[in-house]
Amino acid sequence: MKYLIWLLIILIASILEYLLLLIFSAYAVDSKRIYEKHSSYYRWLLNSSTWILVFFGRVHYHTHGLEKIPRNQRFVLVCNHKSKLDPITTWYLLKDFDLAFISKEKNFHVPIWGRIIRRCCFLSIDRENPRKAMETVNKAAELIKNDQVSIAVYPEGTRNFGEGLLPFHSGVFKIAQKANVPVVVCGIMGAEKMKKNYPFHKSDIYFDVLDVIPAEEVKSMRCNDIGSHARELMSSFVEYHEKEKDYVNLRTVQ
Secondary structure: OHHHHHHHHHHHHHHHHHHHHHHHHHOOOOOOOOOOOOOHHHHHHHHHHHHHHHHHOOEEEEEEOHHHOOOOOOOEEEEOOOOOOHHHHHHHHOHHHOEEEEEOHHHHHOOOHHHHHHHOOOEEOOOOOHHHHHHHHHHHHHHHHOOOOEEEEOOOOOOOOOOOOOOOOHHHHHHHHHHOOOEEEEEEEOHHHHHHHOOOOOEEEEEEEEEEEOHHHHHHOOHHHHHHHHHHHHHHHHHHHHHOOOOOOOOOOO
């Protein structure tokens, strides 16, 4: 019994130590600065804290095509967007690729994690201001060219609460063109069910790499054409999963 008590004390102390580390590290980040250098330390904080959500949220990943993702170069990842947990579950699943998401400014004001994602080179975008949006596109391209991160962005621009896909903002593909990198087209479904499933049921999240458009093709195509191709692939993925409302036993877990 004595040993169990000591183990419990050590466990509680370790948790408190980690939480203090997370808090103090987060508030060491300048909330008004745009960082141009990726931090491995803050990426570790991001991934380790996300593990808590994935573990206690009982996330069960079903993946297909991950082997298509380039491992020897940076890229731009685009995906459909149905849940505010899409980016969290995606950056954890693809933690080996140092993804930095382009996101709305509001997410950078979330206590602790808003500062951590800023230090991991995530970028905010103002879609209502074309000039500022283009500044974000240029900053994202520079981060890629400087081999700091790969960029992830949702062409729909915001979460889609209905079926199908929202209209695309094809200008996001300029990032890949300016940085001369491939576009990784993906589909995700299931994260939108996590709130409903927790804590009594596991959440099945389906993530497919639908295509990788080589850099030379991206460079030669119009942004609207890239968007049309990506949208067609994502639409097929979403339509398939929306027909399977319970998302059960669609394929083998990898």
